[in-house]
Amino acid sequence: MSAENEIVPPPGAAHRFAVVGMGATGVGVFVALVRSLVAGGRAAGAEVHIFETKERLGAGVAYSTPHDCHLLNMRASTMSVHPDDPDHFVRWLSAHPGAGPAVESEYVPRRLFAEYLQEFFEEALVEARQCGIKVRTHKSVVSDCREDARGVHLIAGLDHFVFGRVFLCLGDLPSTAYLEFTKLPTYVHSMWQGAGLETIAPDATVGILGTSLTAVDALLQLRGAGHRGAITCFSRRRALPKVQGPSVRYTLRHVTEENLGRLTDGFTRQLEFAEVAELFRRELEDGLGLAIDWKRVLARPAETFTHTLARDVERAERGQTLWYSILDATSEIVPLVWRTMSAGARASFMTEHLSIWSMFRHCMPLDNARRLLGMATDGAFTVASELSAVSYDEEDAVFQVSAGGTTHRVRWLVNATGTGFALDCSDSSLIQNMLMRGDITPHPLGGIDVDFDSLRVLRRDGSHSARAHYIGPLTRGVHFYTNSFETNLANAHSAVAAALN
Incomplete structure (x- = not known):
């Protein structure tokens, strides 16, 4: 192609970013992007376009409920938007006039977390504008996203945009069952x-x-x-x-990065399911100080569900739930554990063990x-x-x-089966158009396949996009623990870092 016929990106496209979806993950991406642009001296002249149809930014599906009976399933002390300041949300609650006695209960209504996220977003919005970043909000549905030499093209309603980088944060999509x-x-x-x-x-x-x-x-x-x-x-x-009891700080002894490195010969081989299960068995038995009758634990209860629930409540009230604190301590390392597992081990876990894991790990x-x-x-x-x-x-x-x-x-x-992971059944026109062209690829375990570190989407031809990143629950096949706010926040920072590198 001659120089005069080269496809040239529109002026400023390299400094123009888009965040599609402004639930909790989208807010995390926006804030990380603004602060990284400012810290890197790249704020002046940059543009960030936000695409979200809802009036409230930050609520998404997870936190949009107005009902106070819908509590966060994690303690307030684990929900900070600042990883280096774990008590930030707790302090916000203490200063928030609408929180009231809920602060003391540790599990607060989700609507309060939505307000917290909205305030977090608004602070970053003020910082962006003060530092010369143009922020534009579009209340329209993005129906397509495609990439060429000019940049990433988004179609939103009747409008056509071209960006240097796009972050897709569609959040929890409706179930694809029934x-x-x-x-x-x-x-x-x-x-x-x-x-x-x-x-x-x-x-x-x-x-x-x-x-x-x-x-x-x-x-x-x-x-x-x-x-x-x-x-x-x-x-x-x-x-x-199962039921969460009192919080106990626990330090992992076996499910650690050091042990994973040793077992994988410096992360040069992948682990089979039995090896991973053994790590968790040792962690739980060592932490609890007793041998566990695994057949009894994993067996279907013989008593009625009411009897089982009553027993679980009683144990939580007595503080006999150290096992939950142990599992909770694995949150940060679980994505790395998942990454070290072989494809067969992951598939085996999803089909045979996910339900029991969820019952014990995602407690009420x-x-x-x-x-x-x-x-x-x-x-x-x-x-x-x-x-x-x-x-x-x-x-x-x-x-x-x-x-x-x-x-x-x-x-x-x-x-009530949760997020839908079957891309071909999704009602999202954005996902369907990208899937049809091969601009995204279904992960064998459901959802969208992305690069683990950069969150760049994987194309049908096996290459990764240079400019489109996907962050959120649909990367479960890659990161596993993507129903966790802290995991998606960490992935938001990783995607932004990769985009600006």
């Missing part, structure tokens, strides 16, 4: 979007697909709204989440557990395992849910 029911008026595909649970009649029978923390949120919201009808939660394998606050126990004791809900099939009886206008050899008939059905 899509066949989405047009039925008594099916709630996402309790966080649209009318959600508000349209369910107080006396209606309700089925909730899942027994995770999202199902707990649904139960508590229905209870708070005065729902009186029978509710059944359905699960394939797992029971309700004691306050929520007490409320659930009261509901269960009153007969307000029950749990049915071994979910095998779901169908809709058009004649009677009811859902039929088969679980444990019994068919349950419910008027309303609520999907």
Whole structure:
């Protein structure tokens, strides 16, 4: 190509950045980007464009709920937006007039964290403008993102933009399971979007697909709204989440970077599942000071779910939950553990062990557990395992849910299965357009494949994008622990560092 026919990027494109999606992860990217541009002396003349359809920036799906029964599942002391200042959120709560006694309870309503994120964003916005960074907000849906020699092209509504770097932060996308029911008026595909649970009649029978923390949120919201009808939660394998007890600071002895380096011969080979399981077994047994009957722990409980829940609440109240503090201490190193595992080990974990891990790792606050126990004791809900099939009886206008050899008939059905990771089923036009062209690649374990360190998206041809980064829950196959705010915040910093390097 001759010099006069070269494709030249539009003026200033190299200094123009886009952040698509301004939930918690998008805010983390924006703040990291602003502060890195300022620290690097590159603020003057830079532009940051924000794309978000919601009025509130920072809430996203995770923290947009207005209901006080929806608590953070992590203690306030673990939710700081400043990794080097872990008490920042706690101090913010203490100074916030709307927090009240919730500060002392440690688990605060998620709406407060959304306000905290919004204030964090606004502080960075002021800093950006004072330092010469132009920030523009577009309340439109980004429908496409493609890259060529000129830069990264975004289509948002009728507008076409070209950027030097783009950070895609779409957050928790709706479940990609049970899509066949989405047009039925008594099916709630996402309790966080649209009318959600508000349209369910107080006396209606309700089925909730899942027994995770999202199902707990649904139960508590229905209870708070005065729902009186029978509710059944359905699960394939797992029971309700375990219960968090008092926080205990724990220092890892076995699941450490040093041991991972030793086991992998300096990170030159990958670990099989048995090797990783042995590390965690030693950590738990050494930390607890006793041998664990793993067959009993991993077995399906013989008693009723109400009995199991009552026992878990009692143990949490007595402080007999050191195992949770041990697992919680692994948060920062889990992405590295995941990276060292072989493809077969990861696949085995996802298909055979993810449900039990989630039950013990993603536990509910004691306050929520007490409320659930009261509901269960009153007969307000029950749990049915071994979910095998779901169908809709058009004649009677009811859902039929088969679980444990019994068919349950419910008027309303609520999907509480969480984020959808099947890209080909996603309702995002952005994802579908990029997937169709091969500009993103599905990860074998679900979600989007990216480079571990830079978060650059992987193309179908095996190359990584030079300018497009994806950060958030959909990188689970690469980073695993992406439902964690701290993991996504760390990845936001990594992506920004790679973009500005």
